[in-house]
């Protein structure tokens with residue numbers, strides 16, 4: 689541990705499993721105080737036990753604006769102003785555009801785009817209110833996907849939401865540049881998690897892995913360094929980017 693994010697108060701959404709859980713562990717290991725958020729509280733409590741005193745769990749459905757505000761209130765009461773946000777909660781779907789109903793399409797957009805905006809907005813409001821010395825340390829990392837750059841077949845809503853997430857990040861970066869708040873997207877390729885496991889272990893996954901240039905999916909550590917960089921002081925001048933970490937999968 690070198691303390692690359694020491695002194696930071698980081699909030700990670702979707703921390704009850706998969707990438708979010710990993711992000712929380714990595715940020716805590718590098719010195720940040722970490723607020724872990726999701727709907728499944730018991731999983732968050734287990735994670736807090738594992739990380740120890742520098743972690744705090746907040747149950748939150750990030751599609752509910754009032755719960756988002758309450759989450760920041762709770763985080764601030766515990767560790768002080770949140771200066772680092774990992775907007776990671778997200779979902780995909782099984783239906784293609786023809787079989788999908790509008791309710792499911794809206795649900796995907798609501799979680800993968802609207803909630804990202806809502807959480808980022810709440811963080812920025814508080815940072816801006818706290819003044820330039822505080823806001824200059826603001827770091828928002830929105831987890832998009834290589835699916836925002838290429839077309840993954842039959843997940844049109846997901847692809848669309850992730851392209852929107854990346855452009856939302858760029859737009860917010862422009863809006864908040866003068867306050868020193870950096871907003872970037874981080875776009876992973878396939879990593880085995882609860883979101884992808886079933887598909888990766890099936891026929892579709894085997895085909896995709898077989899076609900990818902390196903014939904493999906990424907492991908859970910694959911995003912650690914990119915995440916830490918974007919959250920660290922080293923990324924002071926990096927804002928409005930979309931960092932693709934996909935092991936060349938999008939070129940398959």
Ligand SMILES: NC(=O)c1ccc[n+]([C@@H]2O[C@H](COP(=O)([O-])OP(=O)(O)OC[C@H]3O[C@@H](n4cnc5c(N)ncnc54)[C@H](OP(=O)(O)O)[C@@H]3O)[C@@H](O)[C@H]2O)c1
Pocket residue numbers: 701702703704705706707708725726727728729748749750751776777778779780799831832833834875876877878879880881882883884
């Ligand atoms: N795995 C991959 O290959 C891959 C590739 C590219 C991008 N991504 C992106 O990475 C992010 C994490 O994915 P993952 O693979 O780690 O998926 P995952 O294991 O399914 O985790 C998704 C997380 O989002 C949380 N969540 C879902 N709905 C929520 C809501 N309404 N409010 C609060 N939290 C909610 C879930 O927690 P609760 O159910 O407890 O609320 C869970 O912790 C997603 O944005 C995904 O699109 C993943």
